[in-house]
Amino acid sequence: MLTPGPKRIILIRAGRYDYAEVVLGQSVHLVGQNNAGKTSLIATLQMLYVAGFNEMSFSRAWDETRRYYFRLDTSTILFETITSDGRFVTVGLRGKGQLGAFQVDRFAFEGAYRKEDFVDEQHCVRPFDDVKKRIVADRFFKDLEPNEIRSALVGELGVRQLNMGIVPLRDVGRYSDFVYLFKNLLRLNDLSQKDIKETFLTVYRHGIRNAIEVDLYREYSDTYSALMVEKEKLANLRHVALIANRLKAEQEKRIRASRDLPALYAAVVGAKARQLNALHVGIERDRKRLLDVEAAAHAAKDEWQRLDNENDGIIRSGMELEKWFEEFEGDAAALKDYLPDIEAARRNHLEKEINTLIASLVTAGDPVEIEARLGRMQKKLASTSERRDKHARLLGTRLQEQLGPDVMSDLGRIFHPELLLLPLEEGGVTLSDEQALLSLLRRIHGKVADGRLVIDGVSIPLDQIASRESMRVADLATLNEEVVELKRDVGKLEQDLATAKDMAAAEAKRDSLNADLQASEALHKRFLRHADAAKEVSEKRKSQDAQKKAKGTNAAARKHLELQGVVRERQKTTVNGDIRTKNDQLLKLDNLRPVPPKPSWPMGTPDPEWPEDAMDLHSLYTQTYAAYSQSEAEVLRILSEAELLNPDGFAGGSDDEKIDAIIEAVDSLGEREKAYRDHLGNVIKGMRATFQRMFEALDSLTESAERFSRTIGNVAISNLRDLSVKIVENTEVTRNYRSVVDAGGADLFSDLTATEGAINEINKTIQRAPVLRLADWFGVQFVVKTADGVDTVYNDLSKIESNGTTMAIKALVNIVLIQAMIRDRRPFILPFYIDEANQIDEANLREIVALANEKGFCPIFASTVPVAAAESIYIVRTTPDSRAIIDPKSRIQRKAKELAREGAA
Missing domain, CATH: 3.40.1140.10 (N-terminal domain of mukB)
Known part of the structure; x- marks a missing residue:
């Protein structure tokens, strides 16, 4: 299977x-x-x-x-x-x-x-x-x-x-540990010594009963802070005993200094009120003076406006008189040779001649318009004559013979109709393949149905462009009729133009006579106006003299107002200066805000030698209060010092009550010192127990590493005879913690419970490492025994000279750790990855393959060149657009040489 x-x-x-x-x-x-x-x-x-x-x-x-x-x-x-x-x-x-x-x-x-x-x-x-x-x-x-x-x-x-x-795990709850190790197998090239250490800690943390990380700051910072506060309180209470008598002496000085302050304060307030009232009265008086000046200025402003308006009228009157005399003298010069009767006869003659010309222009046309129409008609005659002469060679004639008039009418509405009027000749239309053109036009006409051109994507109504009849190709008889009609129209326009040109000369003469008539009438009106003005010369001279006199009077009045304005501005400056001075005094008085005496102070008797001025009284009050404040500051300084030393121990509603509380605290100093020593001892015992649990966790991890070493000890890799892993305590980190644990009750910390130095040691411990991490307390050491029997200890895998040996150890560590998590007799295969495999000796690669296959793992190598170690080789092919392809058909399966030879035999 x-x-x-x-x-x-x-x-x-x-x-x-x-x-x-x-x-x-x-x-x-x-x-x-x-x-x-x-x-x-x-x-x-x-x-x-x-x-x-x-x-x-x-x-x-x-x-x-x-x-x-x-x-x-x-x-x-x-x-x-x-x-x-x-x-x-x-x-x-x-x-x-x-x-x-x-x-x-x-x-x-x-x-x-x-x-x-x-x-x-x-x-x-x-x-x-x-x-x-x-x-x-x-x-x-x-x-x-x-x-x-x-x-x-x-x-x-x-x-x-x-x-x-x-993934047949013994405990599925440790799947995250399996994932951690599997990700290691995919990055063996980048796996560092630190990663190996974190791997051991991650995998074996389940077997450690105690925590592998302790936040000293969180567990002991509050306790440490309380110890520091108690220590400071005890130290400062010892100083309080020395300052208690000084506190009482300064209190007496403060009471004596406060007796005169209430009466002196009342004197300052009274003097200030009197002087403020006097200044306000003076300011009100100055403001009234200022209002009077402003009223006079306002009246002067109205007078200025009246004089300005009067001056403007005088100036306008003078300008009008000057203009009148200029026109009168100009008319006299222009009319020096004017003869009224002769000019009247000339105007009558001009009117008669103009009326005669107007009668002759009633029926005349515009020669410019007629000439433009004649030019257009002559061009149309020439064009129509040319079309008639070339009728047989026109493109439209040629096509209509083949396609018929209806087809040509539709095509004329599709294409530009002027195309049909072009001749088939050099410089005109060149027809290289008539049948191809006819075929094209028939196909286009085939797209016409019910008066619409229907082609791909569009339907066009041809009847809305032009009617069929308007697009017909004209025959020769029609063209001859058009030529005869056009010639007749040209002859008529030529006659109209000759008549219109004669009328233009008459219009020009009429316009010239009208201009002469208008000039004569204007000169006659000027003559009549000058005759009327001559009667007013005497009165105009008198008005001119009166205008000059009024102008002088107005200028003198404005000069007088200007001098009065200067006087008023000086008065305003003086009054405003007085107001500013009083306001400055008000501001100074308003800023006199002496600190009021406390209500509990007794009112003393005023001294008749005290000054009456508020500023002087304030100065005296300030000096007296400063003397009081100096005494009070010393009292408050001593009290503040004592309260800072032990803020919770000096309660009281008055200074005397606080002094009593200080004495009471000094009396209880012995009892508080004993409580402090007991608290310090408990803290040290707690820290010792914390460090002890961390060392127990380190011992548990060491035992796990020893079991791991026994598992991998007999695995042969390359030229390695034996391999073991050791957990090495980092004594540079643990030295201080171990000294605390080893000291027990007979050394450093047990003695420090009776000394002030113990609390400093605790502070240094927390500052040195706020969080204790087991990972900082050890390192991983590899002991490699080679085939020659030599043991070599490596604290860092990167120091091993053989890259193959390093990679094999990394793989073996993770493989063995994973195997330990798998159920017994449950077969499985799991891949792992080694990049840049060509940098590893070929023999070492074969050893890694053999070891991996034995343990149920599949090594995947990668490199830029092939190495004869893996069962299958895949070539990553790159396309022109930088995409990659791995074709399974290009898989190369490698066989051992011995097997290859047997097959050949």
């Missing part, structure tokens, strides 16, 4: 692969150039064995990874497996593409993979709905959730057809 496990990996439009089909067998070697997708193909095995995408380990985040593998809605990854009872079950993942937000669905069906279900005969990928129809036609199919696939792998799925059982 075939060994249960994965048998084929198939990628369809997934990752870099257009298609890849790899049969696993006993061993496989993928050969291809760098970045061809070899590693990404093998990494897909995680999608079979690892339930959650977030648990998988790819080079990039899962969002980017699924866009890489499942970029299309036809992207599919399949795993054909042999179940524990010898059946075929195929597990698949298919992408939903960009429209499906690159989501991935999982499914499984019974039976082996059939390429024709997914790819048709034209090598096109079938839509998944078609794939599903083909599968369900003869096999069981089901969409699966990640936990269902995991149940199927361990043989616990409720669906019998899809139950695989290819």
